[in-house]
Amino acid sequence: xxxxxxxxxxRRRKTVVVNPKVCAGCRTCEVICSLTHEGCIxxxxxxxxxxxxxxxxxxxxxxxxxxxxxxxxxACPESAIQIEESSGFAIIKEEKCTGCMACEKACPFKxxxxxxxxxxxxKCDLCKGFPECVKWCPVSALGVADFGGENPR
Amino acid sequence: MKDGWGFTGKILRxxxxxRRSWTESMEEYAKRFIGGIGLGYKIFWDDxxxxxxxxxxxxxxxxxxxxxxGTLAPGSGRFExxxxxxxxxxxxxxxxxxxxxxxxxxxxxxxxxxxxxQGKSDEWVNLxxxxxGVEFLSAKDYLGEDTFSTQIRLRKELDTRxxxxxxxxxxxxxxxxxxxxSEMTFASGRSGFGAVMGAKRLKAIAVRGTNPLGVFDPxxxxxxxxxxxxxxxxxxxxxxxxxxxxxxxxxxxINKHRKKNTGCFGCPLLCFTHIDVxxxxxxxxxxxxxxxxxxxxKFYGATLERDQAVAEAYSLANRYGLDTFEFWHMINFLxxxxxxxxxxxxxxDLDNIGRRGFVQKLLESIxxxxxxxxxxxxxxxxxxxxxKNGWEFCAKYFPAYGSAAHGPIRKSPxxxxxxALDSRGPLVDQHSYIRLSISFPNETPPLTLPRERAESxxxxxxxxxxxxxHSTFESKxxxxxxxxxxxxxxxxxxxxxxxxxxxxxxxxxxxxGDLSLESQLLSAVTGxxxxxxxxxxAGERVWNLARAIMIREGRTxxxxxxxxxxxREDKGEKAVFQTALEQAKTEYYRLRGWDERxxxxxxxxxxxxxxxxxxxxxxxxxxLT
Numbered sequence: 001x002x003x004x005x006x007x008x009x010x011r012r013r014k015t016v017v018v019n020p021k022v023c024a025g026c027r028t029c030e031v032i033c034s035l036t037h038e039g040c041i042x043x044x045x046x047x048x049x050x051x052x053x054x055x056x057x058x059x060x061x062x063x064x065x066x067x068x069x070x071x072x073x074x075a076c077p078e079s080a081i082q083i084e085e086s087s088g089f090a091i092i093k094e095e096k097c098t099g100c101m102a103c104e105k106a107c108p109f110k111x112x113x114x115x116x117x118x119x120x121x122x123k124c125d126l127c128k129g130f131p132e133c134v135k136w137c138p139v140s141a142l143g144v145a146d147f148g149g150e151n152p153r
Numbered sequence: 154m155k156d157g158w159g160f161t162g163k164i165l166r167x168x169x170x171x172r173r174s175w176t177e178s179m180e181e182y183a184k185r186f187i188g189g190i191g192l193g194y195k196i197f198w199d200d201x202x203x204x205x206x207x208x209x210x211x212x213x214x215x216x217x218x219x220x221x222x223g224t225l226a227p228g229s230g231r232f233e234x235x236x237x238x239x240x241x242x243x244x245x246x247x248x249x250x251x252x253x254x255x256x257x258x259x260x261x262x263x264x265x266x267x268x269x270x271q272g273k274s275d276e277w278v279n280l281x282x283x284x285x286g287v288e289f290l291s292a293k294d295y296l297g298e299d300t301f302s303t304q305i306r307l308r309k310e311l312d313t314r315x316x317x318x319x320x321x322x323x324x325x326x327x328x329x330x331x332x333x334x335s336e337m338t339f340a341s342g343r344s345g346f347g348a349v350m351g352a353k354r355l356k357a358i359a360v361r362g363t364n365p366l367g368v369f370d371p372x373x374x375x376x377x378x379x380x381x382x383x384x385x386x387x388x389x390x391x392x393x394x395x396x397x398x399x400x401x402x403x404x405x406x407i408n409k410h411r412k413k414n415t416g417c418f419g420c421p422l423l424c425f426t427h428i429d430v431x432x433x434x435x436x437x438x439x440x441x442x443x444x445x446x447x448x449x450x451k452f453y454g455a456t457l458e459r460d461q462a463v464a465e466a467y468s469l470a471n472r473y474g475l476d477t478f479e480f481w482h483m484i485n486f487l488x489x490x491x492x493x494x495x496x497x498x499x500x501x502d503l504d505n506i507g508r509r510g511f512v513q514k515l516l517e518s519i520x521x522x523x524x525x526x527x528x529x530x531x532x533x534x535x536x537x538x539x540x541k542n543g544w545e546f547c548a549k550y551f552p553a554y555g556s557a558a559h560g561p562i563r564k565s566p567x568x569x570x571x572x573a574l575d576s577r578g579p580l581v582d583q584h585s586y587i588r589l590s591i592s593f594p595n596e597t598p599p600l601t602l603p604r605e606r607a608e609s610x611x612x613x614x615x616x617x618x619x620x621x622x623h624s625t626f627e628s629k630x631x632x633x634x635x636x637x638x639x640x641x642x643x644x645x646x647x648x649x650x651x652x653x654x655x656x657x658x659x660x661x662x663x664x665x666g667d668l669s670l671e672s673q674l675l676s677a678v679t680g681x682x683x684x685x686x687x688x689x690x691a692g693e694r695v696w697n698l699a700r701a702i703m704i705r706e707g708r709t710x711x712x713x714x715x716x717x718x719x720x721r722e723d724k725g726e727k728a729v730f731q732t733a734l735e736q737a738k739t740e741y742y743r744l745r746g747w748d749e750r751x752x753x754x755x756x757x758x759x760x761x762x763x764x765x766x767x768x769x770x771x772x773x774x775x776x777l778t
Binding site for chain 2: 025057
């Protein structure tokens with residue numbers, strides 16, 4: 001891990017983008033996320049959550065933005081959040097995580113969750129670049145965007 | 154059954170009289186009846202005698218999701234409610250009514266396979282169910298609140314993510330038209346269970362669960378779910394529920410005001426539409442919600458006032474907690490009575506049916522039981538009893554059991570048979586047969602099912618290609634049995650009947666669907682290797698149990714029928730051939746293994762289905778030949 005500031009901030013990265021306008025609030029994404037990551041249906045540990053207000057018909061999927069300035073990465077005292085050089089994803093390495101949740105406090109979008117049983121922080125890892133939630137969304141409210149392009153150097 | 158895979162293993166039981174709750178093991182029930190209506194009917198068989206009325210404290214409300222509820226399985230957001238129905242006519246009988254939404258999955262996540270409510274509270278009460286159990290909260294402040302504000306306030310008070318079932322002012326006043334409603338429009342409507350909640354003085358049930366739900370084989374579940382989604386690709390249900398039979402004007406109305414499509418938990422179909430008409434509160438709606446559309450169109454033409462009246466009608470019905478299905482026919486019924494000069498104005502402005510003010514007045518007077526609304530709140534069937542010659546006008550819209558008509562009975566012998574043999578209006582949970590047999594005359598060509606394809610599918614799944622021939626009663630008994638058993642399977646798992654059973658698919662070359670999907674899903678979730686045949690047998694078992702309950706309530710062969718008006722010709726519409734119906738009934742009883750003369754299940758059949766306890770109980774009451 002010898003990434004420099006510019007490597008991090010201008011890194012090429014993919015992220016899940018959401019279109020709340022068409023999101024139907026069916027929560028298929030929450031189910032498939034927890035099923036693929038946890039092996040059971042555990043909505044509380046889903047890396048994507050839908051903030052719903054069915055009375056106004058507003059449904060807003062909340063998921064890691066893979067920020068360019070990665071506040072969670074800087075906040076982690078254990079260096080448990082790493083940026084994969086190949087993909088540019090900021091990913092929580094659970095073996096290093098102590099569950100202090102400094103990352104959650106630093107997260108501007110509040111999309112880092114906490115696995116209570118094993119006392120670890122959890123967040124979207126983009127399913128190795130092909131997110132299941134995007135594949136399963138019945139209305140295409142989720143998509144994958146490629147940001148950053150070439151490194152400036 | 155193994156706890157943790159699909160099942161949580163616990164049933165939550167609540168007694169409102171004593172304000173106590175306890176849990177019960179699911180295992181005994183799950184072995185034979187799996188869940189959903191199977192569990193509900195079994196609880197009624199064990200706990201509730203035939204003499205208990207819908208409003209009695211001894212009546213139960215069984216809220217029963219199934220092993221698939223809350224999993225990835227498409228269309229698994231539903232759960233079933235079983236109770237003694239106040240709507241059933243002429244007398245209150247045990248029946249079922251399901252609903253979609255998010256409440257069922259949430260109950261599973263809270264750690265319960267079902268909730269059974271009994272007793273009657275002294276004061277109005279809300280139930281608050283979480284991982285830790287049940288709390289009884291005072292509902293005094295919530296009295297008189299409409300369904301929307303009840304939920305909004307409760308969410309603020311308890312948990313923003315909780316899911317709520319509640320009744321509106323109509324349910325509080327024991328209207329037989331009252332629904333149990335969740336969110337804006339998910340409702341258990343056909344059986345008037347809102348009034349049962351009202352009689353128990355139970356205003357709302359809020360649930361929030363955060364427990365994990367185990368799945369035996371996640372990879373397999375994912376594979377099968379993908380297959381279901383692929384087969385239901387181009388499933389026309391979304392268009393059919395939002396647009397109803399592709400009526401041009403309704404399509405325009407919806408396209409003009411649609412905000413987005415929404416749906417139940419984990420569903421790829423999303424058959425509800427969020428509609429925002431200027432000047433009316435936004436509301437979600439689907440098929441039967443547009444009950445006022447024909448009348449308003451006649452009155453206003455295609456104008457904004459029309460759209461407002463339509464939206465106001467379903468929005469108000471949902472807020473008051475009234476069943477829109479009943480109104481679909483009630484307004485026609487009132488119009489016919491007016492035209493025949495049998496009703497005076499009754500304070501309802503009957504000359505202006507179609508006007509926004511009319512429907513407001515109608516819904517309000519029914520909800521608050523003002524004037525003639527007091528009688529209408531008992532349902533159209535009971536209203537017809539109070540009007541001279543009332544049934545001459547009512548029967549057309551309410552063919553049996555006080556249930557609102559659905560599907561052209563006169564045109565389809567199989568429908569007549571389905572109606573005659575159920576405890577409520579059979580369609581709604583037996584859609585698939587209708588989808589196949591009517592095979593979409595209105596659809597655009599690529600989505601129509603060619604006759605010969607439909608016939609080969611009928612041959613394969615319903616016993617004979619004559620099953621979809623509407624000119625004869627021949628082979629209908631077999632088709633009806635298949636349909637009922639499949640529909641029971643759907644209702645015990647619990648899945649959505651728009652997606653299952655998958656008789657046909659527009660995604661396959663030969664349009665052939667796949668009826669083994671349900672058993673594949675169930676095997677993947679529970680780990681027990683279910684075969685299609687075994688699961689169908691479970692469906693048959695539940696249907697036999699339902700029949701046993703009907704028999705215990707006094708149902709006879711003579712009562713297995715539709716209203717006499719259908720045996721006569723009416724305005725050029727042909728009559729149902731009564732002798733042929735009777736013959737088909739005899740064939741049906743024979744194929745079911747029941748007694749042909751009485752319509753009672755036989756000991757051999759019940760024991761064959763491992764219903765020894767049911768057979769013994771029936772014998773004790775001398776209801777077994």
